[in-house]
Amino acid sequence: MSNAGQSVSLGAARNRQLRTRRFLALVRKETFQILRDPSSILIAFVLPLILLFLFGYGVSLDATRTRIGLVVESATPVTQDLAASFQGSRYFRVINGHDRREFEEDLIRGRIRGIVVIPANFAGDFASGNAAPIQVLVDGSDPNTANFVQNYAQGVVANWGRMRSAEVGSRLPVINPEQRFWFNPELASRNFLVPGSVAIVMALVGTLLTSLVVAREWERGTMEAMMATPVTAAELLAGKVLPYFVLGLISMTLCVIVAVFLFGVPFRGSLFALYTISAAFLLPALGQGLLISATTKNQFLASQLALMSGFLPAFLLSGFLFEIESMPVVIQWITMIVPARYVIASLQTVFLAGDIWPLFLRNIAILLAMGTVLFVLAARSTRKRIG
Template structure:
């Protein structure tokens, strides 16, 4: 074999493969756009740091010492404070996840400081054990630093102005991380199963040529969407039951909300996930393309940007806005509240209303992708 002929053939093959790659838009997108998407997603989505701990401070009696306490908390770059005039108001705020902790300052705080020993009560939102443990350290550090600086300025021994922070964990008294993770895992499972079950349906029929056979029948797009959804919706219902049984009996996660609220929200999100996969399948040109888009549009954002592991408040503002567009974010917040805090019907109506909006949008997209025309 002459070397010159080898290189001639190799050059021809390279030219052919390069042209084929340039014509294949999906491969180009995966090769060029996927790395960019992943580096941005992981770079901005992965953060174990607490950069915006929201602390509600209940001051039962204002004094120079309590003002000094507030100044110390505000002096920390990791904390932001919100003052409340009474405890029930702060309690409602932590239940609605408006704040991450309550710092309760008693009426005797100023007198206790003067006697050299003061106690504060810190109530932590245990729905996220990582945030709670970090927040406890930041609050205690900010308070001790503030009073130590003041004692140093007045030439007072640090031991004569000691402040003790007594902490309690709400919604997760044992501090068990599985209480926080298992409800989130249910969301991820429904996202993965729902989107991937239906992501290949229409793309598979398009590749096999059976979709065109449906176009000559009087079947309408909405009827096709419903017919394709129902069998997989039944499978998804069984998955929900299995997940709830496992969370309660195997992992011993409390279900403080009603079963009706949890099942209703889960079925609504399952429908959204199935419709997302079906819409992707209708828009994709191949099964491979549909599977890649389903991975990027469903599972990856659900894992990184929904609040499953990392607190959304710690992400950049732009990423927070993007996370609020995802249906997974709304269901994640709702399911954790239902499991650990109990029924919150205002939150349930709000989040399920948003999920219903996604059902309408995705149903419309899926029907549009099934118009009776050949591509």
């Protein structure tokens, strides 16, 4: 009995050793394939840098130096003083005029975003204590910019009114709200666009690259050859995923270095939180890529599905550019199955606010659950048979 038990234990140990060797051979083979494939390097390193530069330099939600036409119908010390407030504002690039009709064509053609008209009776109404309105005409074809122009114009007039009241010694109480913006005092859109773009990069690397490479093996027949070996489906998937998991973390690290040292985005969290969140997000991204490749077995179709189901939802339905709360209720429900929704909020938090683990743990748990479901589906689709 002791000899039989010893033989069983030796056999189990040998089986574990063989599984380990098979798994390491798969990982080595996949690593060499990544290094030999220029498209993998392009997608993992060059394309993320291009996207990061576009979001860091080319895309901005800051409405600064917006071109407007400023019409002063009657030149008085009061109206000139108000006009100087508009000219000194960092939000506007002012073009002066004396008649609204001078700027109507520019507004229609989009050369300016609004027209501010200080009427001829403004000085008299202001001096007599009556309501002294100004007219703000904006281009409503772009609602966001129109709201910015309107709100900033109101802010300029309100600040000017408080300063004038203080100068003339008005007895009316002047309320000066003291505004403080936490986490992003400069209100720079780059500080939340760039961390969000890191998640877009990981979605692209994880889903697109994995689906393309595995689908290519299906097309070439090498996947069937590996399935004819003693390698199990679990070992095959794990051997495929691990190199791309490491590649995704390396790509993320490169993006973070560029974000912090080139774009000046603050990083107030810890590296442990950053890599934990990123690792949790890469699991559903890689699982989705494996599932796509296993079901399609075609590079062109896999790339289209990866872009449609991975990149576009991460870009449009994750809260990266558009507030989820402002979307229709049905779309809000759909966003709950988009993994990027949970990682973008966490990355922006770890960059701008620091480590807030109650938020991180909830999002990490959701991402791990999504990854588990996708890997189970991918394993069922990748059957150990030829064809």
